[in-house]
Amino acid sequence: MKRLALILVTALLSAALAFAQAGGSLKRTQRTGGVTVRVTPTNLSEPMAATIDFQVVMDTHAGDLGFDLTQVATLVGEMGSVSPSAWSGGKGGHHLEGILSFPARELRRPGPLTLTLRDVGSDKDLNFVWEIPAAATGSAVRVAVEGGFYTDISPVQLREMLKSKDFFLVNTHIPYEGELDRTDSFIPFDLTASRISEFPAEKAAKIVLYCRSGRMSDIAARILVKSGFSNVSNLDGGMIAWEKAGFSLEFAGSKSGRTPG
Template identity: 30%
Template sequence: MIFRQLFDAASSTYTYLLGDSGEALLIDPVYEQVPRDMALLQELGLRLPTTLDTHVHADHVTGAWRLRQSCGSLIALAAVVGAEGVNRPLRHGDRIDFGRRHVTVRATPGHTNGCLTYVLDDQSMAFTGDSLLIRGCGRTDFQQGSPQQLFASVREQILTLPDDCLLYPAHDYRGITVTSVAEERRFNPRLGGDVDVGDFTGYMDNLNLPHPKLMAAAVPANLRCGQPEGDAAAAQAPDWAPLTLRFSGVWEIEPMALLQYGATLQIVDVREAREFIDRLGHLPGAKLMPLSQLMSRLDELDRERPVVVVCRSGVRSAQASVLLTKAGFGKVANLAGGMLRWNTEGLPAASGSA
């Protein structure tokens, strides 16, 4: 089985990818991170039949609708929520398959009335959303929350899993990535040890936390499964050439596409001068700007025209793409495979001095 834990720094949200036999689930995808998630799915050769949200989030917008627009995945969310656009309304005991594996749904309300925990088929992993955090739990003061209900949910549906079951929350604000049933049963200061429902209720009723900053926008959007209001469409890939977003965050252009679109682009070769004229040659019309000089020569480039960056293998040029993007260039791509692949595909290269 393939497992990846992904992170959105803006909301401290974890997104989880589970894959098997060419199929995947994404749990708690984030709207802004959909291009990243799509790139990872493509690179791992996985099809996405379903996205799962653990609850209606108040601190970020789900990527479920945007992923459905991109790859046709079904949207699964708790039935009790009544959200618009849900394809699979989930209830306690439901099963969601991916490849030869599956997760089972456990209803764990209390943080919100629609909280779900997803348990892997062999009970080695569970994805607890905000119902149980690492040494903590989600608040209970909005979205039909209830401390009594959350106490029962965690104690009966999560902490009854095997001791060595790994627990993966929807958030962590300290950079901690995983815990276990045994750890939380013993060390969770709110829900572990000898804490009873009265202790827990008294604690939760006196948190006095401000509401999440994005709550007024995020909750209505998530009740539409992340679909923008009106006819607004999800952000599209760059339209100046056919590009592929890699999991590293770098846009790449294939050699044949660059051959087709090259006349309209600025091509920047970031190798050293001796490499520019070696046996690999260089792209016709390419401008030599060694990576060590790139940032001091930005004024030589037109910020309005797309830039394609080239090197021997695509590694240095990927770094150059990142630097150019950070410097404010809005249309930047890396040549996939660099001059090595360009030559392997038998495409025309120039020789001679810079």
């Protein structure tokens, strides 16, 4: 029995070592200009989190850490880049430690995620890279806006919803770059307010919006919520995320024969 336990412990330790050597650890460490920077993401696998958070630890004996991390950090993902929304570690001294937070909504897509720190100890940029797991993008997220909230849904969720469709599906993207099957209407995001009568009359009606990347439909969703609609959803990541999930788009004339507009 002791021999079996020893074998199991040895196997677990070997597996852990192999995992770490293969890059399994989330901690990243870099050194530049006498400054050591250690960065560890704390919630990459939490799909409901409103922010993507990193524990950042910085040490130096060569000078003062007098910079503001919110001014020198950028987070880049598949859909673009964002600046920090908060840093809890202050500035100054030889040691800094805190949580650096970024808005999650624009970046929580499967794929590489790069945290860049500029002018930290030298003029060389420090780039820390991770991979966003697909499991971190699959849940609906409520987005608080003026007048209430709308719900971000994933391509997988929308795909399931389309199997028993009970909602009004709107393409808000301009110019036309394709559509999802069973789209009900094409209302450009910047005409949402002026064409509000083309949406369901019932304010509680279920409405799903989409565009190419999620940015235009986000604007349209905010207008609808402000106008009193209470059951609005937005395809998070838009048609780009839809295709990355392995689902196909339709194009005018390829199936329905109609011209969007």
